[in-house]
Amino acid sequence: MNFPTNLAAVYERIDQFDPEKYARSRNFITGGVSYLSPYLSRGFINVPQVVKRLKDRGIGLAQGEKFIQELAWREFYTRTWFQKGDAIFEDIRHPQEGIERFGIPRAVLQSTTRIKALDAHLATFAEKGYLHNHLRMYLAATICNVAKYHWLEPAQWMYYHLLDGDLASNALSWQWCAGTFSTKLYYANQENINRYTGSQQRGTFLDFDYEDLPSQSVPDHLQRSVEASLLFTPPTTKPLELIDGIPTFIYTHYTLDPTFHEGEAGNRILVLEPSHFAKHPMAPKTIEFILSLAENIPGIQVYYGEYADLNLKGIFRDHPINAHFQGVREVHPSLAPGLQGEFNSFFSFWNKLSRQLS
Structure with a gap:
């Protein structure tokens, strides 16, 4: 796609x-x-x-x-x-049960989980930046509940590569699968994976009835843990050129709406904060996608730096990512604002x- x-x-x-x-x-x-x-x-x-x-x-x-x-x-x-x-970014409701490992299975990074439907998509994940939601759930179930890894580092790895990486959707979906944001652990067996991916694999470590999956031992090839390399490459930017006497509209990589104050005179700045990306890095492909979306906003300038260092009070749309911004905070779009x-x-x-x- x-x-x-x-x-x-x-x-x-x-x-x-x-x-x-x-x-x-x-x-x-x-x-x-x-x-x-x-x-x-x-x-x-x-x-x-x-x-x-x-x-x-x-x-x-x-x-x-x-x-x-x-x-x-x-x-x-x-x-x-x-x-x-x-x-x-912490176990939000219940501590995760049965943790035996941290990091991420090396087999996931090498596309060698031995579940063919997963491995085929893992092999192209970094290139495409997208996985169907069911594949994301299958991975989370396998990593957290079968291989018994804590959810956080695998979630950070997935977020890094996703074009649609949303910190809340990603972290809380992983927590839902791991049982820290839900009432039970999510499992997917081989029959389920075959049905929804069109595969016909049998005899795998997931090829059990659901009631038997929790009692299976962790496969040896999933026990080898590594730390994923999530390097962030800052965007190339130019010094800002701001016009005095007009408002400044502020955008982030979560608030890139081209219709925000559309047609009004103003400076327009996409703020990408180093402190944020130090905690939540994104792949170069995702940053490229974000910058390309920003081109739909006439006159927008890209600023890689801390918002506070701009020493201005901009106008921006409310979002958790900019909770620390000073300025005019406009309502976050919602289906039910009241x-x-x-x-x-x-x-x-x-x-x-x-x-x-x-």
Whole structure:
């Protein structure tokens, strides 16, 4: 799947998307998924915009419930990030059970897990920057619950390579699989993997009934742990040229909406903070994708440095990534901006949200 970086092509992708096909086939790796996640993660488009474009085509909650529910998962994760901050990078509800290893299995980095459907996609992951959500879950289940690794370092490795890397969606999805953000561990057996990937492999270390998987010993080839190399290459930038007397609009790699104060006179700066990327590095391919998306914003300049060092009070869209910014903070786009409180589970959130949407 290609990911174009011009806004018209992304709108066209939304308008051609079939939510009913998605509902029927989304769990299959060849299913009718939207491929909108890289744009949603970067804030290039947002969830309310997508839902509105569906409604403009006559697609409401009844026809598009499964897809809108998936969008709501993203909103739930972002909401949790707003509320918990950096606590999302720790075991958020329960300590992870049964940890025997840290790091990441060498077999994952070498595409030699011996699960053919996983290895085929792992071999091209760094190049493509994308994995179907079911493959991500299969990996998390295998690494955390079969091979008994703590979830954090594998999650950081996956985030590094993903074009759609969203810190909240990524970390909390790993925690959901590992049982630290849910009530039980997630397992996937070989039968399930065969069904949704089209493979026909048998006799693997996952080829057991679900009730038998937790009692299996860790395969030798998954016990060898390594630390993934996640090198960050800073973007090449030029000195900023700012015009006095007009506002300055601030963007981040999570808030790259080209329609933000569109058409208004102002300086426009994409702020990429070294302190952030020191903790959460991204692959060069992802940075290139982000910079290409930014080109849709006329006159935008790229600044690699700390926001505080700019010594200005910009105008920016609220997001957990810029919680420390000083300036004019505008509301984060939400399906239900008036929905208050914390929710213990996604479905407690969805039950209230869906009533508002309907």
